[in-house]
Amino acid sequence: MEVNHYMRPQTLDEAYGLIQKGGLPVGGGCWLHMNGRSTDTMVDLCELRLDYIREVGSGDSNDFVEIGAMTTARSIETSSLLDEAFRGAFRHATEHLVGVQLRNLITIGGTVAGRYGFSDLITLLLALDARVNLYGQGQMGLGDFLSAPPKGPFLLESVVIAKNPYVSFQSLRITRNDFAVLNAAAAFVAGGWRIVVGARPAAARLCPNAQAACDAACAAAQGQGAAIVAPAAPSSYAGAAAKAAASETVFISDSRGSADYRRLLCETLVERAIMEAAS
Ligand SMILES: Cc1cc2nc3c(=O)[nH]c(=O)nc-3n(C[C@H](O)[C@H](O)[C@H](O)COP(=O)(O)OP(=O)(O)OC[C@H]3O[C@@H](n4cnc5c(N)ncnc54)[C@H](O)[C@@H]3O)c2cc1C
Numbered sequence: 001m002e003v004n005h006y007m008r009p010q011t012l013d014e015a016y017g018l019i020q021k022g023g024l025p026v027g028g029g030c031w032l033h034m035n036g037r038s039t040d041t042m043v044d045l046c047e048l049r050l051d052y053i054r055e056v057g058s059g060d061s062n063d064f065v066e067i068g069a070m071t072t073a074r075s076i077e078t079s080s081l082l083d084e085a086f087r088g089a090f091r092h093a094t095e096h097l098v099g100v101q102l103r104n105l106i107t108i109g110g111t112v113a114g115r116y117g118f119s120d121l122i123t124l125l126l127a128l129d130a131r132v133n134l135y136g137q138g139q140m141g142l143g144d145f146l147s148a149p150p151k152g153p154f155l156l157e158s159v160v161i162a163k164n165p166y167v168s169f170q171s172l173r174i175t176r177n178d179f180a181v182l183n184a185a186a187a188f189v190a191g192g193w194r195i196v197v198g199a200r201p202a203a204a205r206l207c208p209n210a211q212a213a214c215d216a217a218c219a220a221a222q223g224q225g226a227a228i229v230a231p232a233a234p235s236s237y238a239g240a241a242a243k244a245a246a247s248e249t250v251f252i253s254d255s256r257g258s259a260d261y262r263r264l265l266c267e268t269l270v271e272r273a274i275m276e277a278a279s
Pocket residue numbers: 024025026027028029030031032033034045069096097098105106107108109110111112113114116118119120121154155156157177178179180
C-alpha cells in the first residue's frame with residue numbers, strides 16, 4: 001500500500017475534516033494493508049480515544065453498551081462487561097479471528113465500516129439491532145448502514161447496543177482460525193426475534209420468515225394481547241424456524257463449502273442459536 005501523507009489527528013473534528021477532504025481512515029489497518037490500495041492521505045484514528053467499552057443510558061439505568069470504533073477484537077473478546085451484558089456472545093464472535101496478535105489490531109470500526117460479507121461481528125451486531133454513531137452525521141441502525149451507507153466519506157465513532165441476555169452466536173469453521181463456512185446469530189430484541197445468517201459467504205442477512213415463525217409461537221404461548229418480555233420455550237419452534245431460515249436465505253458455493261452444504265449447516269446453526277438464546 002502506498003501512502004503520501006500520514007496524519008494522526010488529535011481530535012474527532014480534525015479527523016473528520018481530513019476524511020471529508022479525501023483522507024482514508026485507518027483502524028487496525030489489517031484489511032487495508034492487504035488490498036493494495038494507495039492513498040494520498042492516510043488518517044490514523046489511534047489518538048482519538050475511541051478505544052472504550054462502556055455502559056450508557058438515561059437517568060439511573062445503563063441499558064446500553066457503547067463500543068468505541070478503535071476498540072480491538074481482543075478487548076471485545078476479553079470484556080467482562082460484554083460477557084455479562086450479552087451472555088458471552090461477543091467472546092464467541094471474536095475468539096476465532098485469526099490469532100491474538102491480529103485481534104489486538106483489528107477494530108470494530110474497521111470491521112463495521114468495511115461491511116465484510118465474511119464478518120462474524122457484523123452477524124452478531126445485526127441480530128442485536130445495533131446502531132452506529134457517525135461523527136457529525138448522527139446515528140443510524142446497523143441494518144440501514146449496511147444496506148445504504150452514507151454516500152460520502154464518514155467517520156464511524158462508535159457502536160451502541162441494548163444489553164440483551166437472550167442472544168446467541170454460532171459459527172462453523174474448517175480450522176479454528178479460518179473464515180467461517182457459515183455463521184448465525186439469534187436474539188430476542190424488544191419483544192421480537194431477530195435471526196441473522198452470515199458468511200454465506202455473502203453479507204449477513206436477516207431471516208424474516210424464521211423470525212415470524214418464532215414470534216408467532218411466542219405470541220401463542222404467552223396469550224393474546226400480553227406484552228412479550230421473554231421468549232417462550234423454544235423446543236416447539238426452533239426447528240421449524242431454522243428450516244424457514246435455510247429456505248429463505250441465498251447461499252453461494254466457494255472453496256469452504258457448497259451452497260447445499262451451507263443450507264444444511266444453516267438449519268443446524270440457526271436452531272442452536274434460537275435454543276441457546278431462549279434458554
Ligand atoms: C488475515 C485476516 C483474517 C481475518 N479473518 C476474519 C474472520 O475469520 N472473521 C471475521 O469476522 N473477520 C476476519 N478478518 C477481518 C477483521 O476482523 C476486520 O474486520 C478487518 O481486518 C477490518 O478491521 P481493521 O481494524 O483492520 O480495519 P482497517 O483495515 O483499518 O479498515 C477497514 C476499512 O474500514 C475503514 N475504516 C476503518 N475505521 C474506520 C472508521 N472508524 N470510520 C470509517 N471508516 C473506517 C477503512 O478506511 C477501510 O476501508 C480477518 C482479517 C485478516 C487480515
